[in-house]
C-alpha cells in the first residue's frame with residue numbers, strides 16, 4: 001500500500017466527508033513558505049497552514065530552542081510544579097498585551113483557550129454569588145470545536161448536529177461598515193434581556209467567516225457597553241494574535257481593554273500545540289480564597305509543557321525582530337497594491353486588507369455555501385497551480401508566513417487573478 005491507501009485505511013481527517021472528499025496530498029517536507037509533496041511538487045503555503053505559521057516551515061531558530069528544551073526538561077506536570085520556560089513566556093508576553101492583563105493559564109489549542117475563558121466568566125459570577133449564565137457572541141463567529149466554543153460560534157455547518165445541547169448564547173450582528181448601530185443596540189438589548197456573563201469576539205477580523213473586518217472604534221464601543229454593565233469581555237485572538245493584523249495583537253488597536261484574551265495558533269510558530277488564556281488581576285482574585293470550591297478546577301495533562309513554552313519564547317523573539325516587523329509591513333504594502341489592482345474588476349465584489357491578511361470576494365451567480373461548487377473549483381484550481389489557498393465560499397483570502405518572498409507573493413496574486421477570470 002502507498003501512503004494514500006494507508007491513509008484511507010487508518011485515518012479520519014478534520015472537516016471531511018470521506019465519501020466525497022478528494023484524495024489528500026501527502027506532504028513530505030517544508031521550508032520557509034514552501035511545502036513539497038511526495039512526488040516533489042512544490043506548493044506555496046499562502047495560508048500559513050491554517051494561520052499557525054508566521055516564520056516559515058522548518059524554522060531552525062525555533063527548532064533549536066525546542067531541541068535544547070527537549071534535552072533539558074521535556075515535560076513536567078504543572079500541578080504543584082513550575083519551571084523557567086513558563087515564567088519566561090509570561091515575562092515576554094505580558095508587556096505586549098493590554099496593560100490590564102496579569103495572569104496566564106496554559107492549555108493546548110484555541111478551543112481550550114476559549115473553553116477556559118468561558119468557564120472562568122461563568123464561575124467568576126458564581127464565586128460572587130451571582131447567577132449569570134448567558135454568553136454573547138457575534139453572528140458568524142468561530143471560536144473552536146469544543147462544546148462551549150461551539151456554542152459561542154455561529155457557523156451552522158459546524159454546530160447543527162448539536163443544537164439544543166449548548167450553553168445559552170445570544171448572537172449579535174457584527175459591526176461591519178454601515179451596521180454599527182444595529183450591533184450596539186443588539187448588545188444593549190441582550191444585556192437587558194438575560195443575565196449575561198461575558199461577550200466573546202474575534203477582534204477586528206473574523207477569520208473563519210471569510211476574514212470579515214470591522215473597525216476598532218466599533219469594538220471599543222461594544223467593550224465600553226459591556227464594562228458599563230459589568231459584563232466580562234473575551235478577545236479571541238487565536239487567529240489575529242502575533243502580528244497578523246500589523247500590530248502584535250488586534251487589541252493593540254483599541255482604547256478599551258478586554259478582560260480576557262485567548263491565544264494559540266502562531267503562539268508556537270506552528271510547531272507545538274499550545275494555547276494561553278490571559279486574565280486581569282480582578283478575575284484571578286475572584287478565585288483566590290480560603291475556600292477550595294472557589295478555585296478553577298480546570299487543567300490539561302500537558303498544561304504549560306516546557307517544550308511548547310520554549311517554542312513560544314523563540315517565536316516571540318522572532319516576532320519582535322525589526323526584520324520580522326519589516327516583513328509584516330512589506331506583505332501589507334504588497335497586499336494594498338494588489339487590492340488597488342483588482343478592486344475594480346467586474347467580478348470582484350469587495351476586497352479587504354489588514355496587516356498580512358488579504359481577502360477578495362468573487363461575484364457568483366448562486367448563493368455560495370461554505371463548501372459549495374465555486375469554492376471547490378477555486379480550491380482545486382489553486383492546488384493545481386501549486387498554491388495552497390482555502391476559499392471560504394466565494395471569498396479567497398491570503399494569510400501567508402511573514403517571510404514569504406515578493407516573488408512568491410506575486411505568484412499567489414497572479415494565480416488569484418487567473419482564478420477570478422475562469423471560475
Ligand SMILES: *Cc1c(COP(=O)(O)O)cnc(C)c1O
Pocket residue numbers: 109110111112114142143144145202207208236237238239240264265
Ligand atoms: C482556529 C480558531 C479557534 C480554534 O482553535 P483550535 O486550535 O483549532 O482549537 C478559536 N478561535 C479562533 C478565532 C480561531 O481562529
